[in-house]
Amino acid sequence: MSDTYSDGMTVRRAVLGDEHVDRAIARTDGFTADFQDLITRYAWGEIWTRDGLDRRTRSCITLSILAALGHENELAMHVKAALRNGLTRDEIKEVLLQVAIYAGVPAANTAFAVAQRVLADIPDAP
Incomplete structure (x- = not known):
């Protein structure tokens, strides 16, 4: 290996x-x-092992791209990953608001729905 x-x-x-x-x-x-x-x-x-960005920043970028491209399954997985990488619910919300402006409201609308479902299953997430 x-x-x-x-x-x-x-x-x-x-x-x-x-x-x-x-x-x-x-x-x-x-x-x-x-x-x-x-x-x-x-x-x-x-x-993901590169030194140039920390995992929190990589999670923000990943959430943005997946939301913009409409990759709902991967987005759900990376909402959980973002929490694991230290993002809060509010920070995830801010990322998706940014998506609304730069990738479009329909993409963000879908992303908010996905994130809402995921976060509902993790009630103790910050």
């Missing part, structure tokens, strides 16, 4: 949580194995 893969798996677990990563790994088969390796090495091992 390469250092990039190991580092990526460490960050992936820290940001997304063991439960999520374990489910993804359990669903991996011959068709998806290369993709799981790719995202672990490149997204998590090359990008």
Whole structure:
């Protein structure tokens, strides 16, 4: 196992949580194995491990992009990750308000609905 893969798996677990990563790994088969390796090495091992931005900032950027592109499933996952990376409900709200101005109200409307559902399941989140 390469250092990039190991580092990526460490960050992936820290940001997304063991439960999520374990489910993804359990669903991996011959068709998806290369993709799981790719995202672990490149997204998590090359990008999320870089020193240039902290994880809170990376979460803000990720939420913005996923909301703007309408990737609801990934957005839900990264709302949870943003909380794990130290963002508060109010900071997530501010990110989505920013999305409304720069990516459009419909994108933000959908993102707010996704985040509201996720946050309702985590009542003790700050």
